[in-house]
Amino acid sequence: MSDTVALGQPTVGQEELDAIADVFKSGWIAGNGPTSRRFEAAFSAATASEHTLATSNCTTALQLAFHCLGAGAGDEVLVADYTFPATGHAVMHTGATPVFVDVLPDTACIDPQALEAAITDRTVGIAAVDYAGQTADFDLLERIASKHGLWLGEDAAPAAGAMHNGRPAGSFGDAGCFSFHGRKGITSGEGGALTTSHADLDAKARKLHAFGIESALSRAASNDLPIPQFDELGFNYKLSDIAAAIMLVQLERMPTLIANRTRVAERYSDELADNDLVTLPVTRQGNVHVWQAYTLTLDPTVHRGELARMLREQGIQCNIGTYASHLQPLYGFAQQCPVSADLFERHFTIPMHANLRDDEIERVLNVLKTSLPKARA
Template sequence: MTDVVPLGQPTVGEEELAAIAEVFTTGWLSGAGPSCRAFEQAFAATVGTAHALATSNCGSALHLGLEVLGAGPGDEVIVGDYTFPATGHSVMWTGATPVFADVRPDIWSADPAAVEAAITPRTVGILAVDPFGQPADYDELRAIADKHGLWLMEDAACSAGATYKGRPAGSLADVATFSFHGRKGITAGEGGALVTDRTDLADHARKLHTYGIEPALTREASTDLPVPSFDEAGYNYRLSDVAAAIMQVQLRRLPTLLANRRRAAAEYAELLGDLELVTLPVELADREHPWQSYVITLDPSLDRGVVATELRARGVQCNFGTYASHLQPVYGLKQQLPVSADLFARHLAVPMHANLTSEQVRTVATAVRDVVTAPTSRR
């Protein structure tokens, strides 16, 4: 039977198991405990922000960020269109309306000109997305936001370890959010984080993520019996201390994990760079790409479904890239965003993870070359 090259794979082992065992000895397994606080401090230092808040997932972090920035009914938030719909959903959760902006054809993040063209009197902010980890054009987006009196938020779900003009992803906007889902560069299976330099936003987000009161850890050293009162309806968006222990180990692994992904990306570029029917992803000179995914663009003459089926038959896992959000029925939109729609139709993600060996990269590259050049893959 053909060995399967997985599309994604976490890098976890004995260190993570030891960290979990250590949490078990403390008796504090639930959320927002000492392990979470230790991870938050380390993560804030890594991304270069004053504050970090560990959350149950990136969707909850997005929702918290939008809430504390003040998005609500009657407002519009401009969102980079080429993204998993959690980004647009999070805007809807606040009662605001997502307005999607078309994206750059090369790095797939929001085109600043399209963002500015989408601004209306109801616009309150810009929610930029870093597709597959490479940061968007934050200097240009910040200038637009400042010009129009808007806030700027970064969906950095895939971006742990990325940089933009020497600055870490997460430090590029008023608020940023990360994902620690199983396919991300660092992972606890699930989880997320909200980061910001603003103490007021961080404090409000921490309150909202524990039903609207201060987490129990803040009352742990009290000499009396404080009874918190609820003056605001919040959520249960806490990350468990078990997951936070895993994330502390993953964060220490980050430099090695990034190096392994970058090596694999360079090998793909060398092995597939001359293939006329495939356009490879690019890394701009002023950014460091964390390569959360490796997504190729197929020539319009190719049938993506056939290509995917043939690759899987050869043991190479693959999938579409991500979504042209404006085309999803949940939003009920009639926008026409041709660049994002074209990417949605032609992108194909091939295996990318930190465990990927050079031999596996060669296996994938050979399969891609054979399949896309086969007459049966043409429309």
């Protein structure tokens, strides 16, 4: 229907179009060019990280990070179970085995106690996930990683702009990985970034993400004709300069976008606080939540599929939270993560984006509150 309230929606306009036009005029629209370099510098400043590498998406950033951190055949990487399976996929692409770890029921981020219990002599690293725009407890995770001699990666796919105890997402552990997919808080349609404060990790990832050779931009500055040599198997994981130009504008928009999403989240929480059929999302003390998604936990008596049907029939988009990865056939059903499995069954996301008008918020709330009791099993 034409008056559908979208689950997610990008905020883009003339500024992004002007930035794209400037890239067209520059003559360098491919990846790893001068606009990408400007975006990388701006994103490093925003994430308090020394290095940023722009990538084609978050999955390629994750794969590069895990590969460069040394994950390989015979290794195990502990992965927060409640995540889009890209996190586990990225581990598998290195040849290592993802070992899924249960999450906390309130934030859906990795459970530090379960994490420490899962460490074996094959464990080499940790992949923690920032669910829905809120960081995991990285102060504690960094202590656990240091204690056991493990590397720590942050899957910050939905968390650009999020904070934990005064530190921004992307500044934790050994590497952070972001998504700029169309449903994320800042977006170029597709795209990603790898952040790190390790110069050696950045140098290796930078080489590998461009086929394993020095970038064309670097070679273009030479007065002679340098011919690169391929001495290492690389990938083609570059972000185009067109997308990088969009991201520079999106970074400027980010504070306003976060403020608008926060306003929506606060309105939802105020209106649903007394509803016994839902549990509201929690923001942990010390965290700044950027609300990539607003996820309710339904009472067990509510039939989620029926509730979704009712909302969609009235033009309200909705969805699940994300996936309990250990339940996916690819991973072999070898583990138990009961909290994640429960959230997978009961999480329910409602429209969340920076463009939601007051009348749309009111409509979502009215339809949801009317439909919840009718959807009880």
